[in-house]
Amino acid sequence: METTATGSPECILDCQDALIETVRTMSGMVIEPGWKMEKKPDFCGAMFLQGDPGCLLTVSVPKETAGLLVSYMTGMEESELDTGTICDGMAELSNIVAGFAKARQASKGRLLFLTSPLCVAGSSLHIVTKESVGRSVADVGSPELQFRLEVINFE
Amino acid sequence: MRILTVDDSAIIRKIIRSAGESLDFEVEEAGDGREALKKLESDPSPVDLILLDWNMPGMSGLELLKILKSRDGIKKIPVMMVTTESERLNIITAVQAGAVNYLIKPFTFEELLKRIVECVGGR
Numbered sequence: 001m002e003t004t005a006t007g008s009p010e011c012i013l014d015c016q017d018a019l020i021e022t023v024r025t026m027s028g029m030v031i032e033p034g035w036k037m038e039k040k041p042d043f044c045g046a047m048f049l050q051g052d053p054g055c056l057l058t059v060s061v062p063k064e065t066a067g068l069l070v071s072y073m074t075g076m077e078e079s080e081l082d083t084g085t086i087c088d089g090m091a092e093l094s095n096i097v098a099g100f101a102k103a104r105q106a107s108k109g110r111l112l113f114l115t116s117p118l119c120v121a122g123s124s125l126h127i128v129t130k131e132s133v134g135r136s137v138a139d140v141g142s143p144e145l146q147f148r149l150e151v152i153n154f155e
Numbered sequence: 156m157r158i159l160t161v162d163d164s165a166i167i168r169k170i171i172r173s174a175g176e177s178l179d180f181e182v183e184e185a186g187d188g189r190e191a192l193k194k195l196e197s198d199p200s201p202v203d204l205i206l207l208d209w210n211m212p213g214m215s216g217l218e219l220l221k222i223l224k225s226r227d228g229i230k231k232i233p234v235m236m237v238t239t240e241s242e243r244l245n246i247i248t249a250v251q252a253g254a255v256n257y258l259i260k261p262f263t264f265e266e267l268l269k270r271i272v273e274c275v276g277g278r
Contacts, residue, residue, distance in 0.1 A: 025261035074169050085165065092164040095210070096260045099239025106242055114210050114239065116163075 001033070003136035011105060012136035012151045015057060018100030019140055019149060022093060027072035035141030037148045040124040042066065043086060045094030049102065051112040053134075056152040057101070059094045060125060065145045066090060087119035094119075097149075127152070156180040156275055157200060161191040161219065162208040162237065167260075171206055171237070174267045180275075188214030192222065195229050202232050204274050207254075209238035209245070217252060224253035233274050237262075 001016070003009045016033060023031050041060035049055050061069070063086075067078045070089035095117040102112045127150060129135055134153035141147055158180050160171040168184045175182040183202065185191035188211060195202065205223070209216040216236060224230050235256035236249045246257050258270050 022261040025263055070166065074166060075173055076169070088164055089166045092166050095164070096239050099241060099260065102239075103241045116210070116212055 001136065001138040004131075004134055009136055010108065011055065011101065011110075012138050012149060014101040014104040015097055015149050015151060016138045016140055018097040018104070019059065019093075019147060021100065022096045023069065023145070023147075026093075026096075027069055029069070029072060029142065029145060031140050031142045031145050031147065033138065033140055035139055035146065037139045037141070037146050039064070039146055040126075041148060042121065042123055042125065043090045044120040044125050044127075045090035045092075045117060046120065047094045047098040047117045048115045049098055049112040050115060051110065054112070054154045056150075056154070057094060057098050058127060058148075058150045058152075059090065059097060060127075060148040060150070061090070062146055065141075065147065068144060069093070083121055087121055091117040091119040156203045157183065158204040158206060158271065158275075159183045159185060159191065159194065159202045160206045160237075161185045161188065161211070161216065162206075163187055163211045164208070167208065167237070170264070171267065174264060174271060178268065178271060180271075187211050188216070188219035188222075191219060195223075195232075202229075204271065205232055205234045206237045206258075206271075207234050209236060209240045209249075217249060220249065220252045220254060235270060235274050237267075 039062035042063040043066045044060040046058045071078045136151045138149045172182045207216045233255040236254045237258045239260045241259045
């Protein structure tokens with residue numbers, strides 16, 4: 001896990017727990033912290049969480065991870081999945097992770113409100129922010145799956 | 156038996172459809188609250204259970220739940236919330252508004268099946 005001085009180490013750890021639990025529950029697959037993201041992401045599920053401070057939560061994955069995950073979640077063959085279906089799955093994944101993290105953060109006194117999730121699809125996706133912006137990053141994975149979680153604070 | 160899933164996520168609707176069909180239920184889908192209301196008011200076939208997301212664009216699941224519970228003809232249909240909103244206050248709010256069950260995402264397929272059966276049991 002990496003975080004800037006004004007990042008949210010507690011929030012990214014809550015999101016990491018949420019992602020591990022969501023992937024296990026919805027797909028039956030096990031992922032864990034400490035796996036370095038090696039491939040460039042092709043799908044990025046994202047949600048703005050309104051609050052004081054609010055933040056942007058993103059879950060980025062390479063296409064292989066996205067296809068496998070959505071296939072396991074839905075029972076559909078990977079060959080049946082089009083980009084729209086995968087994007088819907090990634091948006092829903094970020095929605096569930098955000099909901100889980102929101103509840104954890106609320107128990108610590110930080111009130112956040114969910115907005116509508118979205119997904120960006122492309123190749124070699126990466127997020128660039130100004131240096132002063134608080135940002136925390138965590139990679140989670142397994143031999144088959146690679147996830148990059150990011151929480152970007154809006155002060 | 157016939158169930159209606161109301162969720163803006165096609166993936167969640169697909170999972171609920173699979174669960175419903177594995178129980179030999181007919182499954183109808185709506186992507187938002189307005190579409191759900193239109194279906195319920197225009198389709199004469201009775202629905203035995205509504206599975207309702209909370210956070211949807213336009214009309215929230217809670218708003219739809221309150222409307223459903225205020226309308227003759229559809230107010231007796233049991234509603235199960237299926238949502239990421241997991242805080243106690245939200246659960247209480249939904250139950251007070253008339254939800255009979257509350258399933259928090261993420262859920263396992265087995266848990267979803269169990270809750271559907273609980274909701275329609277005895278009908």
